[in-house]
Structure formats: structure tokens, C-alpha cells
Amino acid sequence: MIEWTDQQIQAFQTTLLTWYDQEKRDLPWRRDHDPYHVWVSEIMLQQTQVQTVMPYYNRFMAQFPTVADLATAPEAKLMKAWEGLGYYSRARNLQRAARQIVDEYGGEWPQTAAGLQKLAGIGPYTAGAIASIAFNEPVPAVDGNAFRVFARLLKIDDDIAKPQTRQVFEQVISRVISQERPGDFNQAIMDLGSSYMTAKNPDSEHSPVKAFNQAYLDGVELDYPVKTKKPRPVEVAYYGLAIQQGDRTLMVKRPSDGLLANFWTYPLIAKADVVALSDADPADVSDEAALALVPQWVKANYGLTVTVTPIGGRPVTHTFTHRKWVVTLLTATVAADADLSFFPGKWLDSVEISTMAFPKVQDKLFKRMIKEKPMYRG
DNA sequence: CAAGCGTGGTA
DNA sequence: TTACCAAGCTT
Numbered sequence: 001m002i003e004w005t006d007q008q009i010q011a012f013q014t015t016l017l018t019w020y021d022q023e024k025r026d027l028p029w030r031r032d033h034d035p036y037h038v039w040v041s042e043i044m045l046q047q048t049q050v051q052t053v054m055p056y057y058n059r060f061m062a063q064f065p066t067v068a069d070l071a072t073a074p075e076a077k078l079m080k081a082w083e084g085l086g087y088y089s090r091a092r093n094l095q096r097a098a099r100q101i102v103d104e105y106g107g108e109w110p111q112t113a114a115g116l117q118k119l120a121g122i123g124p125y126t127a128g129a130i131a132s133i134a135f136n137e138p139v140p141a142v143d144g145n146a147f148r149v150f151a152r153l154l155k156i157d158d159d160i161a162k163p164q165t166r167q168v169f170e171q172v173i174s175r176v177i178s179q180e181r182p183g184d185f186n187q188a189i190m191d192l193g194s195s196y197m198t199a200k201n202p203d204s205e206h207s208p209v210k211a212f213n214q215a216y217l218d219g220v221e222l223d224y225p226v227k228t229k230k231p232r233p234v235e236v237a238y239y240g241l242a243i244q245q246g247d248r249t250l251m252v253k254r255p256s257d258g259l260l261a262n263f264w265t266y267p268l269i270a271k272a273d274v275v276a277l278s279d280a281d282p283a284d285v286s287d288e289a290a291l292a293l294v295p296q297w298v299k300a301n302y303g304l305t306v307t308v309t310p311i312g313g314r315p316v317t318h319t320f321t322h323r324k325w326v327v328t329l330l331t332a333t334v335a336a337d338a339d340l341s342f343f344p345g346k347w348l349d350s351v352e353i354s355t356m357a358f359p360k361v362q363d364k365l366f367k368r369m370i371k372e373k374p375m376y377r378g
Numbered sequence: 379c380a381a382g383c384g385t386g387g388t389a
Numbered sequence: 390t391t392a393c394c395a396a397g398c399t400t
Contacts, residue, residue, distance in 0.1 A: 043396095043397095046395090047394095048384090048386085050395085051386090126398085200389075232392080259384090319385090385395100
């Protein structure tokens with residue numbers, strides 16, 4: 001890691017901010033510095049690309065114009081607005097924080113990074129971003145861009161996958177940040193990281209801060225930032241039960257914590273659980289034998305008598321950060337007066353379904369059913 | 379602290 | 390297809 005002199009820091013700030021003044025992106029949340037606008041955009045932008053966020057942000061502001069509107073919004077409407085954006089706890093925390101602001105802070109925003117971080121869903125990065133952009137506090141906002149940009153500029157070789165490394169960068173940036181224009185400084189770093197100093201195909205030759213980019217100057221730009229790799233997603237096989245009677249579909253609500261918390265899906269049965277019903281070694285149970293055990297599992301766990309039929313085509317796959325689901329879709333039938341008292345779900349009609357939020361994987365399952373069995377279109 | 383938590387884009 | 394990345398936070 002190299003260090004800059006005060007003079008170099010001054011030159012860097014001037015170069016960066018001059019470039020930013022000329023080339024900054026025109027984004028919906030940059031029309032003003034309203035903390036509500038900055039906040040909502042920053043939450044949406046967590047682990048999510050600008051292009052993806054834009055339509056969500058615009059719709060969100062139309063539906064929930066103020067923090068008070070968000071605080072009192074029905075959860076179903078909130079989730080529908082967030083549908084497809086992922087990391088759904090962000091939306092729930094957003095509303096929690098809105099209620100904190102209204103109920104505990106009398107509608108007044110904490111105006112420092114330390115104060116902001118007490119709000120649900122606001123961590124060190126987001127607190128720094130809001131504090132610097134909306135309240136002009138000279139604090140760093142260390143996101144993936146800041147990690148990458150400063151790792152290259154100064155050849156910082158700490159592993160950015162390790163939580164403790166954040167402190168190293170916060171300390172460095174605290175010294176380098178513009179005291180006069182901290183919000184613009186932080187946003188300029190992000191713009192730089194998403195234009196010239198990208199992860200894969202950087203174009204530092206044309207970067208405004210080329211002369212400050214020590215990793216580039218030394219020809220080792222792609223060695224930075226140092227980041228340990230994550231393991232690949234674990235594959236999990238499920239049977240998905242499409243059970244429909246006329247206009248209604250039998251669905252289950254997922255637990256209130258964990259993956260896709262509180263969302264409704266088709267009943268999803270882990271293939272491993274079904275195979276476990278067999279006396280044979282799990283590795284020796286054929287696909288056909290496993291399929292034949294599904295009704296037994298359903299009877300034992302849901303108290304329902306079903307007959308199942310596999311649909312055509314490949315399984316539906318969906319990859320999360322740490323899991324890959326492989327869902328074999330089965331159509332199933334149950335008696336019209338089936339007793340659902342042991343079933344962890346209920347019938348949903350097409351009107352309900354059309355107003356509810358569903359995760360992408362269920363969306364894929366709906367689409368596959370319509371494709372394979374057009375009469376299932378609700 | 380390490381692991382869990384979604385989705386879409388790109389090479 | 391796989392691998393990795395994209396304005397992270399919570400437990």
C-alpha cells in the first residue's frame with residue numbers, strides 16, 4: 001500500500017470533482033439531496049445495478065412519496081412494489097426504519113452517520129452515503145466501488161471479503177475525502193468505479209485519475225482488489241406440486257425467516273425428504289422410485305391424498321446466492337372437499353394471485369405450468 | 379465472524 | 390453453463 005502526501009490528496013480531489021462536475025450521471029435520485037430520496041435509492045442499490053433500480057425507484061416514489069406514506073403503507077403493497085428486486089428484507093427494514101423515524105424521531109432524520117446507523121437496514125455504507133450526500137458530513141461511504149477504486153489507486157492488498165478490512169479503507173478514505181464536498185466525492189468514486197475502474201474490463205488508460213492509479217501504473221490493476229472467492233451454490237432438488245381446481249390453486253406460505261420469508265409458493269418438497277421414506281440407501285433410489293413415494297410423503301406431512309403426474313420438459317432451475325434449486329414440477333389432484341387442517345397453506349384464487357407479490361422462482365413455476373398445461377392459466 | 383440473503387447482466 | 394459481479398445488512 002502506498003500513501004499520498006497532502007499535496008497529492010488535494011490534486012486528487014480537484015481532479016476527481018472536476019471530472020464529476022462534467023460527467024456525473026443524471027439519475028432520478030440525484031435531482032435533489034432529500035434524505036428520503038437518497039435513502040430509498042441507496043437501499044435499492046445495495047447489491048443491485050443502477051439500471052435495474054431505476055424503474056423500481058420511480059414507481060416507489062410515485063406510490064410512497066414521503067417517509068410517512070411508507071410508514072403507513074400496507075405490507076402487501078410494499079412487497080408488490082419490491083417484487084422481483086430481491087433481498088426482500090431490505091423492503092421490510094425500509095418500512096421499519098420509516099416507522100422509527102415517524103414514531104421515535106418525530107419525523108426528523110438523524111443527521112449523522114452514527115445516528116443513521118441506528119435505523120433498521122442502514123449499515124456503515126448506507127449511513128455514510130446518506131450522511132455525506134444529504135447532510136454534508138465528511139464521512140466515507142465504502143461500497144464495492146470504493147473498495148475496488150482505492151485498492152487499485154493505493155495498491156491496498158487487504159482482503160476485502162474480510163469484515164475487518166472495512167476499517168482500513170474507512171481510515172484511508174477519511175483522510176482523502178473532500179471536507180467541502182463529501183457527498184460529491186463519495187458519488188464520484190462510485191461513478192468512477194462503474195465507468196473507468198470497473199471490475200472486469202477497466203479502461204484506466206482514459207480514466208481521469210489515471211495518474212493516481214498506482215496498480216494501473218505498475219501494470220497489476222487486475223490483481224486488485226484482493227478478494228477471496230465464495231463457494232459455489234449448493235444444489236437442492238425439489239418436487240413442486242401444481243394443484244389446481246378450476247380458478248383456485250393450492251399454495252403454501254414460507255416461514256417468516258430465512259430464504260424468501262413469507263412468500264407464497266407451490267408446495268415444494270425436498271427430494272431428499274421423499275427419498276428418506278425408502279428403506280434403501282438414498283443413493284440407490286431411482287427417480288421413478290422417488291416419484292412414486294411423493295404421495296406417501298404428502299399423506300404423512302399434509303394429511304392429503306394426492307395423485308401426481310410429472311409434466312414434460314426439464315426441471316425449473318433457479319439460482320440464489322448460495323443455493324441452486326432444481327424443481328421437478330408435478331401436477332397433482334386432491335379431492336374437492338379435502339381436509340386442509342394439516343396443510344401449511346390454502347387455496348388462492350386468480351384474483352388474489354394477481355395482486356400478490358411472488359419471488360422469481362415461483363414466477364418461473366407459474367410460467368412453466370402455463371406453457372405445459374395452458375388450461376392451468378388462472 | 380462467517381454465513382445467509384435475490385436477481386440480472388456479462389464473459 | 391459456469392463464474393463472478395452489482396451503490397450491503399443482519400445475526
